[in-house]
Amino acid sequence: MRRYIIRRLIQAIPTFLGITILSYALMTASGNPVRTLSFRPGRTPDDMERLAARLGVNDPWPVQYVRWLLGDDWMRRDTDGDGIADTAIIIELDADGDGEPDPPGTRRGVLRGDFGNSFVAGRPVIDILTERFPATLELSIAGITLGALIGIAIGIIAAVTRGGMFDNVSRVIAVAFDAIPSFWLSIMLLLIFSVQLNIFPIGDRCGFTLEPSCPPIYQRLEYMVLPVFVFATGFIAAYSRIMRASMLDILNKDYILTARAKGLTNRSIWFRHGARNAMIPIATFLGPAITSLLAGAVIIERIFNYPGVGSTALNAALQRDFPVVMATTIYAGLATIIGYLISDMLYAAIDPRIRFE
């Protein structure tokens, strides 16, 4: 098992590098913002050009990529502590060509969590992300738990009443939940329950930044009902489908027949013998679940004004706040990798054959 885990971890490295290369390439395709960003009143075009050169716009792109990924604080260093850089590797000591050594590098690079500052908020991107993370976690844990519980229950009932009314209705609902645009479902729920019936509030979870005054979760449950439900629909559809298929498969097994022959009650057969074994394929769906747990739901967070990672990504995109967009993309990629790693490991723990493939 340990060897399997190590192998899977090593396999994840090229994937992660691929993600960083892809997002960096896309980012550069949009033009390097250093020139425009270095504009300040009173700076001559010459000054700006020098500053841009110092920050690396003239370097070949592999160097720029490494600089972005690993930072430049180790590239141009100040070893004797007089505030002037004296050693440089990869990049030049005097990149702007003014005859003086440039100031030492300060960026720590994406791998060490330095995504730079947000263009809009002017604060480190990593601080914004860590601030928004709890809201995402809150919404997704509630949504996935609800979705899994309902989905698994529906799947079991549908399988044991196969071909019956409940089975057919639940399958139709599963397809409908898949096909319904979740942004439209959110809008319709808001229209019906908040505007017409006035049962649930519209609006913010706790304003757009997480104020310390935000009340504990049990005092704002009414804000969570609609977004959590919309979040859960996808999981209800997926879990009920997987669980139904798996349960039908198990119910045809010989040991179920044995259990029946022993005279066990239906309830004991369905739950103790059937459902427990039928839960195994649920592990395959755990990867996407963990991903959305970490990366959040862009659409739902945005419509219900939930200040999580997903809505941060979308708002940053709309404001063309590239450092934040980059950070959220890489973060979402990392979340996916982690999701599949955990799901694969669980699967290998359940089914030993996988480890030796």
Place this chain on the structure above:
Amino acid sequence: MASHTNPKSNIARIHLDERELYHSEGFWMRGFRRLRRDPLSMISLSVLTVLVVITVFAPLINNYILKVDPNLTDPSIRLMRPFSAESIETGHLLGTDDLGRDYLGRLLQGGRISLAIGFFGAVITLAIGVSIGMVAGYFGGPVDDAINWAITTLDSIPSLYLLILITVILRPSAQSLILVLALVGWTGGTRLMRGQTIALRHQEYIISAEALGATPWRIMFVHIFPNLLSILTVVLTRGIGNLILVESVLSFFSLGVLPPTPTWGNMLTNAQDFFRTGPHMATISGLMIFITVLCLYVLGDGLRDAFDPELVD
């Protein structure tokens, strides 16, 4: 059979068997016969046909039948309710939007664009998927490894995040949005086609074709490709629905097709601001997306069952 069977029915059986022998039903015929027997699939197919016809001919319908210009704004008739007395009187059956544009006209025009993006996007996605998938599955080795790495990498970024990143940088038009959707979405189809090709690759008829000296390209396109067609129709149907959903999300967030060009997605963009004054704006175009995607998914499931070679009827 038992001796007490009626000899007459035996003769009838023999006749039937002969008919089946000489006019044996092909794979496609059997598939479509099964599909015809599935009421849900047939309902979906009919709804989709109607939708395609009215949206393809949307400009003609708007011009000659409804006599409306879907882009003409008129502040004096803002947010008219559908089927109200004044909307019927002025000829705006489904009312007007927040700028006084005819809602039905925009709905048809928008559906034309949404469906076109879904359809052409899915076709291009699958074209990429089939060609790359067949190459990866047939050649294997380093080619396969490289393609696999690309697939795993792309799949590791949730597609919505990737789409947001790309659309923000490229600001696509309706045409280039199709390409963006295909470039982000090709991995699923490729994965599937690769798997199918690997499964077919070692079949005896492929090996004998190789023994006869057929080139890899001939084997891929003449011997493997026809066997992928039935899966392709299933994937295409679901893919169209999926892309319609994705396009609507992007356009809803002003990252896809931008107004004044209507799509079912961007017609919902400001819907939340008009909950009280014009709830039809929040309802109708979303309902159209829902119905269309639902029909495509149901039809996709029906096609999958109809072409399932393991099912016997």
